[in-house]
Amino acid sequence: MICGACERELPDDSYSEEERGRRQSIRRCEECVAAGNQLVLMKRGRTRPEEDECPICNLPLPLDTKQSSFQACCMTLVCKGCDLAACKRGMRDCPFCRAATPGAESLCLPMIQKRFDAGDPMAIYFLGSQYRFGLLGLEKDVTRAVELYERAAELGVKVAHFNLGLLYHKGADVEKDTAKVIRHWEAAAMRGHVKARHNFGCEEDDAGNYDLASQHWTISANMGHEGSLNNLKHHVRERSRDQGRLCWSSAWLSGRCRGNEKCRS
Known part of the structure; x- marks a missing residue:
């Protein structure tokens, strides 16, 4: 197993039972947990x-x-x-x-094709988007779009990773695949894609990993994502409300105990 913080390959007994059940990117060995070492996923793509x-x-x-x-x-x-x-x-x-x-959209395609033929990563991604939505006179072909997105992603285009994650998340034109969603959004987030980081936080929140969700949203909020900031505010309000309930319950129980003690005396 590879630790998501120190990136070392370690034997299974180097992880707690809880950590062994996590995926690699959010798994930490006992040594990193004790030292408070941050996940690589949270170190990269912060700006x-x-x-x-x-x-x-x-x-x-x-x-x-x-x-x-x-x-x-x-x-x-x-x-x-x-x-x-x-x-x-x-x-x-x-x-x-x-x-x-070019005066007409139809004239854009030859320009894009020229750069595509030269191996321009952004041209590969952009042509994929045209196939995805059936633009510039091209027939809609999501399969071809995914092929081009994958190729652009391999060349380091973070928005290609983000859009692949969206496609596999929605599952409308391709088969829904959560593992691919996570893989592509992780790659985009670590390259500094703000919306991918925000969406990743939403995924962790839905999975009940509230601490990880807050970490993702903090990063994307610092990069200007208003939705992440609103989600953090909501979390703070919910925690404050829960703490208020806890304090009230503790006070009530404390009063009950004191009352019982008085009755016993």
Whole structure:
């Protein structure tokens, strides 16, 4: 068994019975538990990577994808602010690489195909998305989309991991597979994908692993995910309410005991 904190392969007796029942990424050996060593899953992907920045203004891209525009010519995401600024200056070409922007969506496909043929990981992912939703004149083909997503994921595209996790989680167009959901969202989260980290927290919360869920949400909240922050607030309120009930119950029981003692005297 491999420890999810120290990443050493250790014999089974190095783990408690509870830890042996966990999956590798959240399993800790007794030594790491005693030392309080953090899981690798929680160490990596705590900040957004440089690729999440707008290449023009170098500010983090909004988590809302509608606030960014994808440039098919250079496979680059540009924030709407820089896009608007370029338009105000009279630029009608790509605000990043200055390539001529195709006037029709049908003209985008040859540009994407060219970069796809060159082995561009983002082009592979983007073409997969077109097959997934049947865009740019392509017939919807989820099987082909999954193939391309898998290929892009192998090349390190974290959003490909995230979308594969979504597909296997929903189970609408592909067979539902929880193991693949976890594998892909773990990979995306450790690469700094904010929504994957948030969703992973939701999965742990549903499984009753509230401490792990809070750790995931804390990381994604620090990276700007409002839903994670709201979930953390909800957890704090619930814990406070439970503690309040516990204190009231303890006080009531204490009073009952004192009353019984008085009766006995």
